[in-house]
Amino acid sequence: MLSFCKYIFAPYIAPMTKTDRAHWNGCPTRYAAGIVGDKWCFLLMRDVLLHGKRTYSEFLSGPEGISTNILADRLSRLERNGLLDRRTDPRKGSRVCYFPTRKLRDLLPALLAMMVWSVKYDADTEAPDSFAASFVADPAATIAWYEADIDRVDQDILGAPAE
């Protein structure tokens, strides 16, 4: 590792000119914050990766009550950033499906780590202890298990004959 400031820290915060600020990345935290550092993106990630939701109306029906314009905005933003793959639903041509890309799937470890943290600190959590325990015990296996579910959902939609 490399030294930074007074102590040894991640060294990738470069100085930047004022004009660069808006679009410059290079810092991994800022890159992530720019893409998922938003409550709604965060919850949509959960819906896609963990709850098997794929359509506009499924997202809309969530308990948080996202409004339609915000949902449309976030979906297009996530698509633009390469996290979602937008296609018409083969089961019904007037419907649209948003599939998770590999890039989104690769956020599973971070998402699950965040959930383990929540389970530890949220007194009102409804998640079972077994969830956190299994991820801590064997992260790779837990992730593989979630990925298999994601595959099952997507294949169910894409592999189905048109009605």
Next chain:
Amino acid sequence: MLSFCKYIFAPYIAPMTKTDRAHWNGCPTRYAAGIVGDKWCFLLMRDVLLHGKRTYSEFLSGPEGISTNILADRLSRLERNGLLDRRTDPRKGSRVCYFPTRKLRDLLPALLAMMVWSVKYDADTEAPDSFAASFVADPAATIAWYEADIDRVDQDILGAPAE
């Protein structure tokens, strides 16, 4: 694990009444989103955990250019949520220090996982490959290494004799 919907997914999204919505947690993703699902909180976490920043003016001087009212708001929010411990600086009584709590430190795994993801997908990243490699190879050791740095920063401030 338990079954959910059509497939096997995390089962902890309970139905909720309209009045509950604003403050209800129980879902780990929503809990995390409510606390760190914000660009500025995210970046402040980075400054405290990875860059050794502790004071208002240090946060203010970051390359992202946070405005003063937003900074004050986020600091008090993070303190209210038990992520930061606000104390006067023993080195100088007119200054305030914000120390990371255990609860904040426990976000390191999630934060680092997010950074590994960014390094993989951000073409402009300035983080060295060694960073991601070491975390993937041995997460626990990498986290311990960052924690030691955090200890060093805090002890340097708290243990220093008043000037």
Next chain:
DNA sequence: AATTACACTTGCAAAAAACAAGAGGAATCA
């Protein structure tokens, strides 16, 4: 041909964020 389902879009009021300037309190200095 008319109706329904679905995925958005638009317009408007309300809330939040960005920006600029300044207040107040401790330490330092004349």
Next chain:
DNA sequence: TGATTCCTCTTGTTTTTTGCAAGTGTAATT
């Protein structure tokens, strides 16, 4: 002691984003 400086916020004001309600366009259904 009183003026000065440093530092942590406040307080307006402007700009942007959000939330809500209603409407539009396209594809299936009847």
